[in-house]
Structures are given as C-alpha cells and as structure tokens.
Amino acid sequence: MNAKPPADPTSRPDSPGRSPAASFAELGLPAALLETMTGLGVTEPFPIQAAALPGALAGRDVLGRARTGSGKTLAFGLALLTRIADARAEAKRPRAVVLVPTRELAQQVGEALEPYARTLGVRLATVVGGVSINRQVAALRAGVEVLVATPGRLTDLVSRRDCFLNQVRITVLDEADQMCDLGFFPQVTELLAGIPDDGQRLLFSATLDRDVDRLVREHLHDPLHVSVDPAAGSAATMEHHVLTVHPADKYATATEIAARDGRVLMFLDTKAGVDQFTRHLRASGVRAAALHSGKSQPQRTHTLGRFKDGEITVLVATDVAARGLHVEALDLVVNVDPPADAKDYVHRGGRTARAGESGRVVTLVTPNQRRDVSRMMAEAGVRATVTPVRSGEATLTELTGAKRPPSGGTPQGNAPFRGMGTRPGRGGKETRKAAEARKAAEARAAARVRRGR
Template identity: 65%
Template sequence: MKRTYGAGRGSRDGRTGRSVVSGEFALPKTVRPGLPAVASFGELALPDELLRMLTSLGMNEPFPIQAATLPNSLAGRDVLGRGRTGSGKTLAFGLALLARTAGRRAEPCSPLALVLVPTRELAQQVAEALTPYAKSLKLRMATVVGGMSIGRQAGALRGGVEIVVATPGRLKDLIDRGDCRLDEVAVTVLDEADQMADMGFMPQVTALLDQVRREGQRMLFSATLDRNVDLLVRRYLHDPVVHSVDPSAGAVTTMEHHVLHVHPVDKHAATTEIAARDGRVIMFLDTKHAVDRLTRDLLGVGVRAAALHGGKSQPQRTRTLAQFKSGHVTVLVATNVAARGIHVDSLDLVVNVDPPSDHKDYLHRGGRTARAGESGSVVTLVLPYQRRDMSRLMRDAGITPQIAQVRAGEAELSRITGARAPSGVPVVITAPVTERPRRSGASTRGRRSRSAEARRAAGPRRAPDQPRTGQGPGASRPTASPVAVAS
C-alpha cells in the first residue's frame, strides 16, 4: 500500500527549497492547495459539543499549528506536521480525529480511530488531554500500553471503544491475541514519529499501518524529519497538507539556550545548587545508574527529587510524574525515556547535566519547557572535553546559545538558573496514602458480625490502662530520621 505525493516517488519536482535541519529531508510540496488558516475555533466545522468544551477550558484562539491544519484535517486531508512539542499539536490532530469519529459506534474489538505514540508516558498524556473532549461527544477511548494489565486493556477493547491511543508493541500483542483489529480504523495519527523510528518501532508501525483502511485519513506529526520518517511519509501519506515550524525557531522569543562551561570537580556542586532553586526543573542524564545516584544525593541535601527512567515500573513512573506535576517533587531526574511524553505546565527550566548525543535529543529534551508560548530556558553543563562536540550539536540544531563559564556558589550561575545552596536537611519522598473506600449494606454488616464472633473467640480484651506490647514505659522510641514529605 504505497502512497505518493503526486510528483512521483523519488522525484525532485515534489520538493521545496525550504531550509532543513541537519540530517533531515526536504518537505513535500502539496499538489492541491490547502484551505486557509483560521483565526478562531468558531470558524471551524467542529461539533457544538467540542466548541463548548473548548470555551469551558479557556481555549479561545487556536495555536498556529491548529489554525493551519484543522481546516484541512477536518475536511479529511492527510496532514504532515513538523513542530516542537508544546506547539499545540495534540489538539491539532485530536479535534479532527474526534470530530470525524463523532456519531459513530464501534463494534467490539474494532476501533474507528487510532493514535500511535512511542512511549507509555506520551500515550497517557495524549489520552488525558483528549478525554474531556471525547466525553463531550460520548466517544469511548482506551489507552493501550505496555507495563499495564493486558487483560484489562483487552477487556476494554472487547467492550467496544471508538478511539485507541497505543504504543506499537502492546497494540501488536493485542492484535495477535485476537482482541483487536484495525480494518475499521478510518483516522490514523502518528505522533512523535521520529522517536518511534529512533526506538526501532518502524517494522511494527508499518505493519500496523498496513492494517488500517486503505482509503482512511492519516496524520503524521514529528519534531524532526529524518530519513526514517521520510519513508513513512512516502509510503502512507497522500498529497499531505504540510505545516512546518523549524524545531529551533518556534522558541526563539520564548526559550533561552545556555551552554555553561564547568570544571569536572565543580560539576556536581553546580548541579546540586541548580536543583535547589525555587521552582521545578527536569535534569537529564545519560544512564539509569547516574540518575539514581544523583537523586539519592539530592534527597540527602534537602532537595525533593525523584528518578524517572526505563528501569522503573509503570505505576512508579505514573506516580512520579503526578508528584512532579503537583509540585510535591520539584526536581525530576531522568534519562531520555522522559524526553517525550512529559507535558508539564509552567516548567521554565530544563538542565542537561549530561549533554545529549545529537541535536534531535537536544530538541526533544528542550521541548519540555517553553510550551504553548510560555518562556523557559535550556541549560547544558559542558566539561572541557565536551565543548567541541557541543558546538557541533548546536550548529546542527540551528541554535546559537549563550555561553558562560560558571562555578558553584558564584552569582553568574544563580543569575542564569536561580541556583542556591540546598538546605542540607535530608528528605524522603513518600507515596501518597489512600484510604480504602468504606463499604455499606449487607456485606459490611456481615463483616462486622464475623469480627465480633472472632473477638469473642479470642477471649477478653485488654484493660484500657494495659500497655500494648512494646509500648510500655520501658519501650524504646524511634530515632530521628530524615524529614518525610508526603503528598
């Protein structure tokens, strides 16, 4: 099932002269002109339920990628969108997908629309963002990701859902089990397509795309457009409407890029002082071991930090993200697993404690801040031997950073990052304690009667003034411990 631009596979006539980031392919030229952009959601052919929901959530004016692509995606055109995360692309594809699915009812195991994403975190973020809009249209949605109960996900699909948000591996597993088929999927979205290629999902992605309806609509969004994404565009998009924001340009006025030269003996102290700043920050390191070590060190000096990497279970990762979003955790120490899928409002600082390996990783890490028009800074700590590689990386990304030599405890580090000395009082981040719901009715009464019988069989209760075991006058008391911070 190969789809072309109209200029023909491999033809240079279908290319534009637009500038591209290093390693990317030129964008295809649309054969049929696209519809003009709109200035407000009210100009779009959206269901009234979606318009009311947008208004109630304070979404009055569309972001540029929404204004440009929605008129065309609502009309059923294929869409190719390149733009940095935080540009509003979730609603750009989400509103079109929901509007074009509204009023239809899915059969068991046979969804009508599909959103493919590379990571569990991103799947959950997309589902969370679209849920209120889907509910307004009475559309059912399921999130299908690894690390969670496959039986529960299979049950949701068997019950019938119109929309599935999925990672490729888990969706393939459910199809292989016979719990899902894609032959009725009329709208397909690939979000963060470049990361799916980078993570080796391309064979799974193409196998899934080959199963959806041939005449269906496809929308592909990506922060960067490398050669692997080019293969997807050539094969599956038909005369797409193209919207592109240079990944380094979307944040020119709202994002600052700093490269801070540090000495090896000073790097850990500088990192700690940045982490102790007033406000949330994400810190990226290369390995799980380094993430865990820095997290322990930060907790030991009074910084409310938590680790996020591929070695954590899904419940742990979900809880950590929730704590970070709520402000209970102020520093998220992460590997690249968190570079996508973390959508946190009002996050104004990302720190590359370890510089990324290439410009794509830099753009994805930096995309956690300066989202939706907000301001933010990306700071990279660079050791002397890393300076040449960092200069090349910035050149490939099309970014001219501000460069400074800094040391821990100095005013320049504080001016750029808000760094300050930590409290020095160790903290422990505890999981939230949830009360089990109380039951009522016959089951509760039955339980009470059984408990009473057990007490009678166990003999008399202790006298009120009788101390419990280990709580008498001579019992030892616990020693002082680090401050525990409960959510």
C-alpha cells in the same frame, strides 16, 4: 488544495488553501465541542492547529512538521474526534488509532483528548506496555472508538486477536521520528498493513527524514503539508545557556541548581546515574524523584503526577522524559549530561517554553566536551550563551536560581560520586593513588577501632 504534492513530500510546506483561522469557531467544529474548549480556556488556535485542522476535518491526509509543545495533539485530535463521533465501534474494533512512541506520550495524549471525547460521546482508551494487559483487553471488548497506543503493546493485542484493525478509519502517527529512532519502524509498517488503505492518515513529526520519509511515501495519499518552523516557535521564549564547569565541580553545581526555588527537570545519560544523583539530592534535602525506563509504568505515572502537582520539585530523568512530558510553567531544563545529538537536545529543551511560555535550557559542559557540544548545538540551530561558572558563585544563581541545598551546604566537589568515573552511574577504574589512599584510610580506621576496645 488538492494539487498533487511534489516528488519529495518533505520539500515544502503547503497551506490549507485558506487564511489561517483566528478562532476555533471559524473551523466548523461542533458547537458542543466549542463550548467545552471555551470552558477549558482553549479559544485561539496555535499555528499548527489553524493550518492542519481544515484539511483534517475535510478528511485529507495530513503531513505535519512541528516541534514538540506546538499544540499538534489538538491539531489531529479535534479532527479525529469530530469525524468518528457519528458511529459506535464494535467490540475489539476501534475506529481510530493514535500511535505514539512512549508510554508518557500516550498518557499525555489520552489526557488531552479525554474531555473532548467525553463531550462527543466518544470512548477512548490507552494501551501501553508495562501495565496489566487484561484491563486493556477488557476495554477493547467493551468497545472503544479511539485507541491511543504504543506500537509494541498494540502489536501484542493484535497478535492475541484481542484487537482488530480492519475497521480503523483514521490513523495518526505522532512523533513519527522518535518511533523510527526507537526501532519501531517494522512494527509501525506491519500495523499500517493491517489497516484499510482507504482511511485517513495523519502523520506529525519534528523531522521528516530517513524512515519517516518512507512512511510518508508509502502510506500517505496526496497529503496536505503543514509546517511550523522549530526555531521560530521557540526563539522568542526560550533561552539557551552553556555553563562551563570544572569536572570536579560539576555535580556540586548541579546540586545547587536543583536546590533552587521552583521546579526543574534534570537529564542524565544513564539509569544508574539518575538513581545515584536522585539519592544524593534527597540526602541534601532536595525533594527529588527519578524517572527512567527501569521504573514500572505505575511508578512512572505516580512520579510524574507528584512532579506536576509540585510535591517534588526536581525530576531527574533519562531521555525517557524528553518527549511526551508536559508540565505547566516548567521554566528550567538542565542537561547535567549533554545530550547525544541535536535531536535529543531539541526534545529535552522542548519540555520548557511550551505553548508560548518562557523557559531556559542549561547544559553543563566540561572542557573535554566543549567541541562536541558546540557541534551538536550548531546542528540544532541553537545559539547559546556560554558562561564559566563554579558552585557557590553569584553568576550561577543569577542564571539558574541556584542556592545551597537545605541540608546544610553543597558537597565538596563531586564527593558523592568519587570512583564513579566522569558521570554518575558510569564505573571508573580506581587509580593506584586512590587505591593506596583508600587502603591507608582503612588501616587508620582499623587502628582507631583497636585503640577504642
């Protein structure tokens, strides 16, 4: 389909001009690639792949709207690898660039495409911040056809003249909305300005508003529109639950959920809160680890590997794990702290029920949060089941698999977090009553010490 898109490029989905393919074999992919895909069990395309691949393989710009976990990495990746496999890249001059917002997503995209790149003899490298730039420079000097990059690190490499973009033929913007939300819009536009304008552009995003809309209008040419309804893709396989809890019982409840059999991903707002709750879980006998932007990239990679392998069963994270994290058979995501907005909720929840699997998203809500959470879920198009719970109750176990932690019981209320405010990691002013009680306890302890001398 070569018709000119409407004035508003986000106003409607378009089809590739043919019925969606029932198998990858119908799409005209190289035989060697099909053989590798079959060996990996990838035989039937997801809707976004069936819709996007024909146009992408034909060289058209593609504007894709799809929720996280819908299979869009292969929707752009298979076309990209097939189209640039015909020639080798010169030193420092990649032939294709995939821009992603986070280190974790860059790693995931690289890992997903690596076996197919190897089959076609395509050299692929990942460049992100937080790790040594020297190895990345060495890879570019040796020559890579496909470069998966975060905007900040790629900007650094370009400014150092360790990477040139003048021979890039295909550019992919993955999770474009989050790149803009994280403030990367100026860097992305600057990088696109250095890439030849006659190349192919593939943009994928969960939302197509504000700065994403500007990217579409300014950098895509007559794009093919493909869309996968975010709600339709997950409604049948994802359950949403709001568990109303008393503030004094919140972290005891979260601790029992963390002690369940099976893996769970738990989100908190702050790095300090993540670290403190993780320490508490470990002290309770739960195999937990923390993930947030304060960790080095090697630490983050190691932690994710341990979680995927099952060496740890609880990953406690900030929103750094809300995108770019794919774990097979992860059936429970818990918002210990409710997300700030509907978009964050969608992406946190998108870590479960991926690729047609089932999953459950649980949000712990105190009474003063109910109104804001209800509004946020309405904006996200989510209808959640609301259930009041308390730690130790059978209802909590039925919904989440919660049980007492291995070390001998759930703490009384929020004991490990007293004096920290309503959320761990957020300092709270000590009340006069609490200060008096603390001083009295200290005096009693001092008296006991004196008597024992």
